[in-house]
Amino acid sequence: MSGRLRPLLAAVGVLVALCLLALLPGGQRQEFEVAREFELEPLVRLPSLGPVDLSINKAVIYLWLTAGVLVALSLAINRSLRMQPGRFQAAVEGLYELARDGIVGSAMKSGRATWFPYIASVFFFVLVSNLLGLLPLPFGEHWQPSYYAATANLYVTVTLALFTFVFTHYAGLRRNGLRYFVNWAPASAPPVLKQLIWAIHLVSEVFRLVSLSVRLFANMLAGHAILAVFFAMALIFQNYLVAAVLQGASVLIYLFEIFVAVIQAFIFAILSAVYIGGAMDQEH
Amino acid sequence: MNPEAAKLLGAGLAMGLGAIGPGVGLGIMIGQAFQGIARQPEMANDIRTNMFIGIGVTEAVALYAFVVALILIFVA
Numbered sequence: 001m002s003g004r005l006r007p008l009l010a011a012v013g014v015l016v017a018l019c020l021l022a023l024l025p026g027g028q029r030q031e032f033e034v035a036r037e038f039e040l041e042p043l044v045r046l047p048s049l050g051p052v053d054l055s056i057n058k059a060v061i062y063l064w065l066t067a068g069v070l071v072a073l074s075l076a077i078n079r080s081l082r083m084q085p086g087r088f089q090a091a092v093e094g095l096y097e098l099a100r101d102g103i104v105g106s107a108m109k110s111g112r113a114t115w116f117p118y119i120a121s122v123f124f125f126v127l128v129s130n131l132l133g134l135l136p137l138p139f140g141e142h143w144q145p146s147y148y149a150a151t152a153n154l155y156v157t158v159t160l161a162l163f164t165f166v167f168t169h170y171a172g173l174r175r176n177g178l179r180y181f182v183n184w185a186p187a188s189a190p191p192v193l194k195q196l197i198w199a200i201h202l203v204s205e206v207f208r209l210v211s212l213s214v215r216l217f218a219n220m221l222a223g224h225a226i227l228a229v230f231f232a233m234a235l236i237f238q239n240y241l242v243a244a245v246l247q248g249a250s251v252l253i254y255l256f257e258i259f260v261a262v263i264q265a266f267i268f269a270i271l272s273a274v275y276i277g278g279a280m281d282q283e284h
Numbered sequence: 285m286n287p288e289a290a291k292l293l294g295a296g297l298a299m300g301l302g303a304i305g306p307g308v309g310l311g312i313m314i315g316q317a318f319q320g321i322a323r324q325p326e327m328a329n330d331i332r333t334n335m336f337i338g339i340g341v342t343e344a345v346a347l348y349a350f351v352v353a354l355i356l357i358f359v360a
Contacts, residue, residue: 106333211344218347221354267340274337 022241038152038221041141058139062150065137066129073128099123103270108277111171115276118167122160123269126151126216130261133220134254147227151264152220154213161213164272165205172279183282212271219264223257291360295353302349309342 042055077092085093099120104112133149140146150156172180185198230250234243285293317335321328 102329102333106330211341214351215340215344215347218350219343222347222350263336263339267336270333270337271340 018241018244021244022239024240038148038224040153043139043143058146058148059150059153059156061139062129062132062137062148063156065132066125066150069128069132070124095124095127096120098266099269103266104273107270107273109281111175111277111280115167115171115273118163119269119273119276122163122272123265126160126268127262127265129156130220130265131258133224134257134261147224149220149224151216152224154217157213157217158209160216160268161209164212164275165209167272168275168279171276172282175280176282180279180282186283208275212268216264216268219260223253223260226253227257291356295356298349298356299353302352303346306342306346309345310339313338313342 040057040059042053042057043061044056046054046056048054073092077089080086080089082089100116103123104116104119108115129150133147133152136145136147138145139148151160169180176183184201185194189197227250230246230253233246237243314335317331317338320331324331
């Protein structure tokens with residue numbers, strides 16, 4: 001057999017195998033609701049404190065896990081600091097340098113030392129939370145394994161964005177005093193236009209809060225929803241061909257989700273740095 | 285039209301139409317960034333950082349469409 005025919009034969013073989021897979025009988029069709037994956041059932045019921053329900057659901061557990069992983073990582077790296085970094089230390093140093101030079105260093109002109117701790121905390125918190133969301137952990141309904149991420153919850157991301165929102169205006173007011181609000185519109189603009197620009201800037205400040213939180217939330221939710229749909233297709237169609245193709249594709253989606261998790265943490269941190277830096281060094 | 289069908293149709297249209305603009309925008313932006321990097325490789329780090337900021341801002345538009353689609357399906 002010539003070498004040229006071999007890939008052709010292999011392709012035909014794969015096609016035949018896929019057709020056979022398609023003909024294999026599947027089991028009973030099962031119902032699957034993607035939305036149920038994101039419902040927050042209380043896992044541990046606790047009494048309410050006035051209007052605040054204190055029950056522990058999986059979002060709370062994922063937040064604790066994120067904090068726990070971060071604390072454990074920092075303690076571990078702090079104990080084993082060496083002049084000659086090992087693999088682990090080199091990786092953490094790389095992330096630290098990314099936060100210091102890549103995010104704070106490139107996005108802020110001044111006040112870098114003041115705001116680096118906040119920006120780096122946000123970066124590592126969102127990063128660890130996003131990456132934890134890619135592990136199946138037993139915090140689903142009835143403690144079944146499920147996917148979730150604390151950052152796939154709008155309340156969590158709005159809280160994170162509110163920190164940035166408050167710190168932005170705090171930093172601007174502390175640096176520029178009440179001139180901070182005047183500087184929202186360029187001083188050289190003609191009178192009516194100036195008020196208009198000021199109003200537009202006011203709206204954009206509010207929408208920064210919305211976009212910062214919804215971006216992270218929707219990215220994580222969309223990734224998890226796509227993964228859930230890909231897994232669920234096999235249950236719904238009960239067909240081995242669909243299952244084989246979609247499971248293969250879901251591996252690619254999963255790899256893409258790792259990329260998205262890192263990029264979203266980076267974007268959240270760098271936009272926070274840009275907003276805070278922009279409030280301190282205003283253009284006049 | 286059946287309200288349930290209209291809901292699902294609206295969600296699909298919102299996501300599909302909402303992805304056109306950001307898709308074109310991301311393509312233009314990333315293409316231009318790569319062009320910039322090819323012309324000035326020594327600026328690659330700065331360009332890449334700014335490109336990611338731009339990606340985040342542009343992509344948010346598509347995600348608003350995604351959120352609207354979700355609201356149409358599950359909340360409305």
